[in-house]
Amino acid sequence: MTLSTMFLTMLPGMLRTIAIFVLTLVFSLPLGMVVMMLRKSRIGIVQILTKIFIAVMRGTPLMLQLLVWYFGPYYLFRMPIGGYRFTAIILGFSLNYAAYFAEIYRAGIEAIPVGQYEAADVLGYSKAQTFFKIILPQVIKTILPAVTNEVITLVKDTSLAFALAYSEVFSIAKQISSSQTSFMPFLIAGVFYFVANYAVAFGMEAVEQMFKYYD
Amino acid sequence: MKRILCTILTLACSVVLTACGASSTSSEAVTYGFLDETLGTENYAIGFRLGDEELAETVSAAVKALVKNGTYASIAENYPDIKDYLSLSPEDISDDEIAQPGSGDPNYTFKHGFDLDYPPYSYLNDAGEVGGFDVEMAQAVCEYLGWKYEPVPFNWDFKDAELNAGSCDCIWSGFTKEGREDMYTWGITYSTNTQMIMVASNSGIKTLADLAGKTVGVQISTSAADMLEGDRADLAATFNELKVYETYTVAFNDLKAGAIDAIAIDVTAGSYLIANENKQ
Numbered sequence: 001m002t003l004s005t006m007f008l009t010m011l012p013g014m015l016r017t018i019a020i021f022v023l024t025l026v027f028s029l030p031l032g033m034v035v036m037m038l039r040k041s042r043i044g045i046v047q048i049l050t051k052i053f054i055a056v057m058r059g060t061p062l063m064l065q066l067l068v069w070y071f072g073p074y075y076l077f078r079m080p081i082g083g084y085r086f087t088a089i090i091l092g093f094s095l096n097y098a099a100y101f102a103e104i105y106r107a108g109i110e111a112i113p114v115g116q117y118e119a120a121d122v123l124g125y126s127k128a129q130t131f132f133k134i135i136l137p138q139v140i141k142t143i144l145p146a147v148t149n150e151v152i153t154l155v156k157d158t159s160l161a162f163a164l165a166y167s168e169v170f171s172i173a174k175q176i177s178s179s180q181t182s183f184m185p186f187l188i189a190g191v192f193y194f195v196a197n198y199a200v201a202f203g204m205e206a207v208e209q210m211f212k213y214y215d
Numbered sequence: 216m217k218r219i220l221c222t223i224l225t226l227a228c229s230v231v232l233t234a235c236g237a238s239s240t241s242s243e244a245v246t247y248g249f250l251d252e253t254l255g256t257e258n259y260a261i262g263f264r265l266g267d268e269e270l271a272e273t274v275s276a277a278v279k280a281l282v283k284n285g286t287y288a289s290i291a292e293n294y295p296d297i298k299d300y301l302s303l304s305p306e307d308i309s310d311d312e313i314a315q316p317g318s319g320d321p322n323y324t325f326k327h328g329f330d331l332d333y334p335p336y337s338y339l340n341d342a343g344e345v346g347g348f349d350v351e352m353a354q355a356v357c358e359y360l361g362w363k364y365e366p367v368p369f370n371w372d373f374k375d376a377e378l379n380a381g382s383c384d385c386i387w388s389g390f391t392k393e394g395r396e397d398m399y400t401w402g403i404t405y406s407t408n409t410q411m412i413m414v415a416s417n418s419g420i421k422t423l424a425d426l427a428g429k430t431v432g433v434q435i436s437t438s439a440a441d442m443l444e445g446d447r448a449d450l451a452a453t454f455n456e457l458k459v460y461e462t463y464t465v466a467f468n469d470l471k472a473g474a475i476d477a478i479a480i481d482v483t484a485g486s487y488l489i490a491n492e493n494k495q
Binding site (some may be wrong): 001005006008009071074075080081085162163165167171175176177178179181182183 | 381382
């Protein structure tokens with residue numbers, strides 16, 4: 001197999017990796033906000049249930065969670081699970097990352113001094129105005145580096161989809177490696193992950209610059 | 216600063232790339248072969264869900280028809296490493312056992328479950344497409360019966376969950392029958408395989424007894440691994456260590472690098488590794 005055939009064989013896998021990455025972010029970033037709000041809810045039972053959810057999501061391996069989401073419907077409800085593979089992967093990744101994002105958001109919100117709320121109140125801002133105009137911009141500034149960390153981890157975590165035999169770039173690299181008895185595919189995959197993460201880091205740095213309007 | 220960093224990284228990448236290219240082309244005098252003594256012999260068959268007798272019989276009858284009409288032998292021509300181990304021949308099959316062409320339900324989709332990590336039975340071939348002896352046979356069966364074919368590559372560690380949950384209809388991927396007789400409804404046995412010990416020509420290992428105190432590698436959940444952990448645990452007990460690898464590719468690299476002394480492997484998979492090594 002020539003290097004170019006190898007690359008072309010891995011190309012669909014790269015696109016699938018990017019698909020997992022993008023869809024997971026699209027679902028988990030807003031979902032994390034919801035989880036964070038439930039976590040900060042004043043209703044005791046909601047808060048406890050959310051804490052349990054976060055503990056389970058963070059406390060068990062993501063690979064195990066993917067297996068549960070995919071095989072669970074059959075083992076629990078005897079449902080046939082034919083074309084459900086990709087949905088299970090996105091579901092598993094999104095819920096897992098939502099739990100992490102929720103805690104990052106919470107850290108950001110709790111870092112805002114109470115004086116900010118008081119000042120907004122004195123100036124006659126409504127609750128919604130205070131949150132969206134005063135608090136949220138500061139929260140985003142604070143949490144961006146932590147979010148960048150998490151997003152970079154996500155790029156590499158997409159390889160866990162191999163457990164459900166979804167042919168993303170790492171699974172294909174492994175298969176080509178077996179058939180060609182060569183480590184070259186892993187190197188190509190490594191370069192792919194590095195380039196992808198470099199792009200993520202570059203993009204996030206640009207966003208951080210955008211929020212540095214007071215510096 | 217960023218531009219300098221970028222240049223350095225690009226250079227580092229290309230150095231690594233060329234280094235890898237060079238190491239795989241450098242030829243050494245060392246060759247690899249098998250010991251004469253074997254660990255044991257097993258049969259490969261098609262595994263279906265328990266109770267799926269009808270499907271097992273239909274597929275088996277279609278395989279017999281393909282043996283009879285020569286398709287089986289012509290597909291085998293593409294796989295020299297396993298040709299000698301295929302166990303079906305046209306003389307053993309009578310005309311009343313075989314399925315009729317086009318006798319299958321044209322709306323039925325046959326979901327073929329296999330591991331894409333198991334050359335030469337099922338793997339990504341040189342063109343980067345799903346191929347292998349078992350894959351070509353399954354496709355031929357579907358074509359013969361008039362079924363639709365759907366490949367379902369799965370993770371070998373979770374093959375039972377995939378089969379039971381219905382994401383595939385069978386496990387057909389160099390699948391050993393021995394020791395699993397009661398776990399599946401079995402279709403036709405089409406190939407035998409022998410588990411052997413692969414060593415380097417300069418290792419000085421000639422018999423199984425020479426393996427005492429040596430480090431032996433094996434791939435996880437293969438027949439060779441099952442054997443060394445089961446029936447031949449007595450032999451494994453004499454080793455310095457039985458190293459279990461995720462894939463034989465890594466094990467073979469360790470053998471070449473001298474990190475292990477021998478590999479316990481199916482003769483077909485081993486021949487494939489050796490043939491590939493000689494090609495490079």
